[in-house]
Amino acid sequence: MKDEVIFDLRDVWKIYYMKDVETHALRGVNLKVKRGEYAAISGPSGSGKSTLMHIMGCLDTPTKGKVIIEGRDTSEMDDNDLARIRREKIGFVFQAYNLMPGLTAAENISLPMRFNGIGKGDAQRRAAELLKKVGLGDRLHHNPGELSGGEQQRVAIARALVNDPDVIMGDEPTGNLDSKTGVEIMELIEDLHEKTGKTVIIVTHDRKLAKRAKRQIKTLDGKVVR
Amino acid sequence: MMWEMIFREFERHKLRTALTALGVTIGIFLVTSISSFSEGIMYYVNEQIAITAGLIIVIEDDIPQYAMQQSEIDQDLVEEVRALVGVEDAIPIMFATIDGISITGTNPEDENIIRGVSIELADGSDFEVDKDELVLGYDYAQRNDHSVGDIIEIDDVDFEVVGILEESGDDGIDGGVNTGLLRLQRLTDKEDIVSMIMVKPASAADADIIEQAINDEFDELNAASDQSIMSSVNEMLSQLNMLTFALGSIAALISGIVIMNVMIISVRERRREIGTMKAIGATNRHILLTVLLEAVTISVSGAVVGVILGFGGATAVNSILPQSIALVTPRLIVQGILFAAFIGAVSGFIPARQAAKLDPIEAIRYE
Numbered sequence: 158m159k160d161e162v163i164f165d166l167r168d169v170w171k172i173y174y175m176k177d178v179e180t181h182a183l184r185g186v187n188l189k190v191k192r193g194e195y196a197a198i199s200g201p202s203g204s205g206k207s208t209l210m211h212i213m214g215c216l217d218t219p220t221k222g223k224v225i226i227e228g229r230d231t232s233e234m235d236d237n238d239l240a241r242i243r244r245e246k247i248g249f250v251f252q253a254y255n256l257m258p259g260l261t262a263a264e265n266i267s268l269p270m271r272f273n274g275i276g277k278g279d280a281q282r283r284a285a286e287l288l289k290k291v292g293l294g295d296r297l298h299h300n301p302g303e304l305s306g307g308e309q310q311r312v313a314i315a316r317a318l319v320n321d322p323d324v325i326m327g328d329e330p331t332g333n334l335d336s337k338t339g340v341e342i343m344e345l346i347e348d349l350h351e352k353t354g355k356t357v358i359i360v361t362h363d364r365k366l367a368k369r370a371k372r373q374i375k376t377l378d379g380k381v382v383r
Numbered sequence: 384m385m386w387e388m389i390f391r392e393f394e395r396h397k398l399r400t401a402l403t404a405l406g407v408t409i410g411i412f413l414v415t416s417i418s419s420f421s422e423g424i425m426y427y428v429n430e431q432i433a434i435t436a437g438l439i440i441v442i443e444d445d446i447p448q449y450a451m452q453q454s455e456i457d458q459d460l461v462e463e464v465r466a467l468v469g470v471e472d473a474i475p476i477m478f479a480t481i482d483g484i485s486i487t488g489t490n491p492e493d494e495n496i497i498r499g500v501s502i503e504l505a506d507g508s509d510f511e512v513d514k515d516e517l518v519l520g521y522d523y524a525q526r527n528d529h530s531v532g533d534i535i536e537i538d539d540v541d542f543e544v545v546g547i548l549e550e551s552g553d554d555g556i557d558g559g560v561n562t563g564l565l566r567l568q569r570l571t572d573k574e575d576i577v578s579m580i581m582v583k584p585a586s587a588a589d590a591d592i593i594e595q596a597i598n599d600e601f602d603e604l605n606a607a608s609d610q611s612i613m614s615s616v617n618e619m620l621s622q623l624n625m626l627t628f629a630l631g632s633i634a635a636l637i638s639g640i641v642i643m644n645v646m647i648i649s650v651r652e653r654r655r656e657i658g659t660m661k662a663i664g665a666t667n668r669h670i671l672l673t674v675l676l677e678a679v680t681i682s683v684s685g686a687v688v689g690v691i692l693g694f695g696g697a698t699a700v701n702s703i704l705p706q707s708i709a710l711v712t713p714r715l716i717v718q719g720i721l722f723a724a725f726i727g728a729v730s731g732f733i734p735a736r737q738a739a740k741l742d743p744i745e746a747i748r749y750e
Contacts, residue, residue, distance in 0.1 A: 207747070211744060211747070214662075215743075216662055216742075216743045216744050216746070216747075217742070217743075217744050236666065236667050237666050237667070237668075240661065240664055240665065240666040240667075241664070241666075243661075243662060243663065243664045243743065244663065244664020244665075245664070249662055249663060251659075251662075251746065251747065252747075255655070255659040255662070255746055257388065257391075257656055257659070257660075258395075258656075259388065259391030259392055259394070259395055260387065260388065260391060264387060268660070268663060269663045269664045271385065272660075272663070272664045272665050272666070272669055273664070316663065317663075320664070328747065
C-alpha cells in the first residue's frame with residue numbers, strides 16, 4: 158500500500174472571476190501524492206500554493222480538470238460526499254487555528270467526531286486522549302481564548318487527528334507563531350508522520366520550514382515546477 | 384445534537400438573544416391571556432348548560448345574564464308562564480347577597496327539578512319554605528367548616544344548617560347557600576318578587592317555541608333557552624377569537640421578522656466559524672439543523688416565558704373579578720409553544736439555508 162497514490166490531480170485549473178478580471182490561480186496542474194509522503198508546497202505569494210492545497214483538500218473545487226482521491230473522482234461527488242472526505246480522510250490545520258471560540262478545547266476536538274454521529278461521551282474521551290498526546294492534558298475545559306497561540310494550534314492538531322484521517326494538511330500552520338513555537342508545532346506534526354505514517358502536506362512560504370519535508374512541491378504562476 | 388454550540392452562542396450574545404426572545408414572549412403572553420378568557424367562559428358556560436340543560440331561563444327584560452341578582456319579576460307572572468301551552472312547570476327562584484353570603488331561595492318541592500339533574504344532598508335534609516333553615520353549597524360548608532346543626536347568622540336572624548349539598552362543580556351553587564323562597568323574600572322585604580323563572584317544557588323539542596312565546600307575550604320578561612344562551616356566548620367568543628387571531632398573527636409576523644433578522648446577522652458574523660465547521664466535515668444538513676434549532680430554541684424559550692406570564696396575568700385578573708373567568712388550560716399552553724416553534728422554524732429557515740450554502744473556503748477567507 159506504500160506506493161498507493163492518494164492524490165492524483167490531472168490538468169487542474171482554477172480561475173476566479175472578479176468583476177471583469179479573470180485571475181488564473183492554477184493553470185493546468187498535474188500532481189500525484191503517494192500515501193505516507195511528507196510534502197511541502199512552497200512558492201511566492203500568488204503562485205497558487207494555497208489554492209492547490211484547498212482543492213486537494215476538497216475545500217474548493219477546480220474550474221477545470223480532475224482531482225482523484227484514493228481512486229475516486231471528486232468531480233462526481235456531491236456536497237455530502239465531499240464533507241465526508243473532509244471529515245474522515247483529511248485533517249486540516251489552519252494558520253489562524255480556527256477553533257470555535259464558544260467551545261472548550263475538548264469540545265473543539267470532538268466536533269468532527271460529533272459530525273460523524275458519535276456520542277458526546279465517546280467523543281470527549283477520545284478528545285482527552287488526544288489532548289494528552291499533544292501535551293495539553295490539563296487544558297480539557299479551557300476555551301481557546303484562554304490558550305496561547307501555540308497551545309491553540311496543538312488543540313487544532315488534535316482536532317485534525319480525531320477521526321484518524323489518512324492525511325494531515327497544514328495551511329501555513331506556523332504562520333501566526335513565533336519561530337521557536339513554530340518549530341515545536343512542526344516537530345509535533347513530523348512526529349505524527351514518523352509514528353503513524355500519516356501523509357502530511359504543508360503549505361508554507363518559509364523556505365527553512367519547507368526544507369524539513371521529504372518532498373518539495375514548488376509552485377510558480379499557477380503551475381507546479383520541479 | 385449540537386446543543387452545546389447553540390447554548391454557548393446564546394451565552395456569547397445574552398442581551399441579543401434575550402431581546403429576540405422577548406418579542407415572542409410578548410406575543411404569546413397577549414395571545415395566551417386573551418385566549419384564557421375564551422377558554423374560561425367556554426368552560427363555565429358548558430358547566431352551566433349541563434345543569435340547566437333543556438330548561439328555559441326567564442329573567443327581567445334588559446338585565447344581562449350575568450347580573451341575574453338585579454332581575455326582579457312579579458311573582459304573579461310565574462303562574463301566567465306556567466299556564467302557557469307546552470309548559471310543564473315554571474319554577475320561581477330568588478337570588479340575594481346578604482352579609483357577603485350569596486343566597487338562593489326556592490320552594491323545597493322544586494329543588495329536585497332545579498338541581499335533581501346532578502346534585503344530591505350529601506348530608507341532612509331539605510329546608511322548609513318558611514323556616515329559618517339553610518342547605519349549604521359544598522364549597523361554602525368546606526370553607527367555613529360548617530356541618531348540619533350549626534347556626535349561621537344572616538341579617539340578625541339565626542338560621543339552622545339542615546343539609547349540605549354534594550359538590551356540583553358550579554361555583555355559584557357550591558359557593559352559596561339555599562333557603563326557602565318565602566323566607567328569602569321576607570328577609571329582603573321583597574315579597575311577591577322573584578329573580579328568575581326556570582321553565583321546563585313538556586317536550587324538549589318545544590323549547591324554541593316556548594322561548595319565543597314568552598318573549599312575545601311578556602314585554603317585561605326575557606326568556607332564553609340553553610341553546611340560545613350557548614349561541615349568543617359562541618357569537619361573543621368568536622369575536623374574541625377573531626381578535627386573538629388578529630393579534631396573534633401580528634405578533635407572529637413581527638417576532639418572526641425579528642428572529643429572521645437576528646439570525647441573518649448572526650450567520651453573517653459567523654461565516655468563518657461556519658466555514659470551519661464545514662472544512663472539518665460538517666454537512667450542509669448539520670449546519671442547517673444547527674441554525675434552525677437555534678432559531679426554534681430562541682422562539683420556544685420566549686414562548687415558555689410568555690405562557691408563564693399569561694398564566695400569571697389570568698390569575699391576577701381572576702383575583703380582581705368576583706368569579707374566576709380566565710382559565711389557562713393545558714391546550715393553551717401546548718398551542719402557544721407549538722405556535723412559537725413554528726414561528727422559529729419558519730423564520731430560521733432562510734438564515735439556516737444561507738449558512739448551509741456557505742463554502743468551506745470561508746474558513747480561510749474571512750480573517
